Amino acid sequence: MSSAQSQFPVPGATQSYWRSELDALDDHQSVQDLPTQCDILIIGGGYAGVATAYHLLKSAAATGNTKPNVVLLEARGACSGATGRNGGHLRPDITSAPVRLSERYGSKAGAAVARFEMDHLGAFARLLEEENLECDFAKAASYEVFTTPEQVVAARERHDKLRAQPAFAELVAAVEFHAGDDAPDRTGVKEAKAYFSSPAAHLSPYKFTMGLLSRALELGLCLKTNTPVLSIREVDAVGTETGGGSIPAKYRVTTPQGDVNAAKIVLATNAYTSALVPEYAAAIVPCKGLACHILASSSSSSSSSSSSSSPPSPLRLPRLPTSSLCHRVGLSGYNYIIQRADNTVVVGGAHHTYKQDLASWYNNADDASLIQPAQSYYCDMPGFAARCFVGWDEVQTTVDHVWTGIMGYSADSLPHVGSVPGREGVFVLAGFNGHGMPVAYLAAKGVAEMVGEGKTYEQTGLPALYMTSQERLAPRYDDILGRNLQVKDS
Template structure:
């Protein structure tokens, strides 16, 4: 990756051209996969958004909701929602305690609780928006069940739970913790040693983004250009920036980098801050004509060897489950700094065969099998926090990226806050985003120098997990 003569350019960090298809797109009616509002690329736009996934479309929506009169152009290297958002597990699950103890140690209780409460707020906020807009995206309010099948991990989890309760946090009133045989009975997971339960949700991320895309395209201010990767950004002597794409140049006064794992392609200073990392997810179903056992919760399951999976049950009886990072983590070349989501991770591609039979009571004779499996590329940040806000030393450029495989309960309100900054010039502190999410030169330097605050890429805390 290079940055010479003021040019930001790194053509190697762009999405692979032919991603594998996911369950969310199974009906074959992949809307906006090849869509352009105008036949030719606009020569100029007030605001340019790079990326048409959850972060990009949400930011565009909130900019319009904030009343901006500026023109908005969205560039997408492939089709709408073809990246991590359209390839995740559909798990809208806040992290109430997983990484929060680590954040308390790093930055204090108040800053850590900001993150937990921010994520919790996403569930009612998105429920309300989806209801008001009449969005058909399979939204389901549920209990999320954390499960530990390793005795030592279960004991550690109980200790951390006790520590979190001792802080007197009101949101912990929603958490119920079980141990022993009660845990197996409550969770339905074979060999469960402990489990915890709290409010979460599940949904089809793809359906949500497609509907959101229709909403923003109803405005004449928005121009969407798919299959148009941005390859370089150059400051314009007269103001703003000239962005070179695969289909020509466009001038923009403001640029929003919402391309998550690929952000260092145009912001090379983030090369060590946000690393592209692959993961896997799959769809499991029972044979046609048979009925699946009831599974109306969502889950984070940890096996006896501490392999973690995140899982949602769907209204049609199907299952979407992913994770298994412990199985492929040693094979770094297969997933780390790898942007090819057309290829499965070989070390874990067979892990979910017979998963439901191995894991849940009542599924032994269900015939459940993997119907579709896919990979996705997530953006993991060095210190486990997203980077949101004004890009240091680049006036008019903003970032909304680095979600650590945990964007579902973070992006919607982050985009709302970022829109306030851009539309009204509001300071970061007045935009409702956790302070630890603010991008800064200090955070950039820490990653580049390999100093304090390092996150555990594809790792998990002792109590909870930050997976979608």
């Protein structure tokens, strides 16, 4: 198992489908030399960090307040981490995690998390219209598909538990549960026996984040890509190092390009958080996953097309009944699938093929290499699409991109948001468990209010369960490995 110190972004990362055509801002440098001082330093140039910068500067512009000097540092290219490597889903979870959260913390707390995620659908639609962002956004009913009798029984129990709780009444009304022999035709999944249908959307996470980054730069953000942060240390008012005290906290951040002093810091570092704040080592663990992009195989084109002077027309795959799928396999297998407007498919998951090999994914920040069992699961012939989808047996497909990404998995399955315990002026927005798209935008708004307006966590209206705390740094649960860490009373 690697030490926390080694868990920094690595060079030579695999190329994701989303980043196959890079934005002009990918390696952007707002200034040649690293600023020596700023009001607010954001570390991490993915969705969470960019959204925080956008909210900070947008709020200042809207209220006429003094615009803070905001600097964002990214270790590699912009949106090169988990955001630029995810499955493209904007899918609120209404029927899975909320059941577990309700059992642990009560139905009101579980429902608050589900409502917060649902709020992202409307928030995204308003943002994209207001800022005129183009990111291939599409609303869709997302089907969580169950393929074994045991899964169907468990799903029905979940649904019944939610329906029995008044706090979930409005949310459950948006969910359909259907079981029957027609499930394969309804879902497009061969082995389907039942499914949940719930509101969702999908998009290009890279295009979205880069579009929002462009707006933040217009509002005054200073961006430095390819500038990894190596350390953070506390300094006093005249720049000498201190172990703490009653003076206002200020921080010196070290990079290969020099140091920058910041009054406040936002850690939008997700899987890499403990590399800079080691106290998060048990709370947020880097975990590696794999995804790929499937399209029609060029080998299915007619031989005559090769003799033509013009290129052949792009081949299109069949259209699935819905463009958003969560495909449950066996006891613990899970694939997340979207179908793009061009009918190509992005799919990730297959954790069940390698989960026993902990070194291949757990506490592993190497997104420069693939995970062979998952790669084979998706790429070996017959292809995943032919094995999975109704009517695709004769469809010839190929995989043109296979990539890995490093997700920040939290031990208790909840993101860490808010003021870092014991570090005045340092805030965290991390640990999204591969489920950050319906969480980070509005969570970043709350963090921006804490950082820029001095609000308390409670005043932001964020879900209470997201609040980072000293207690959560010594987790009671280990959902990543399925272990119960609660200490029994003596």
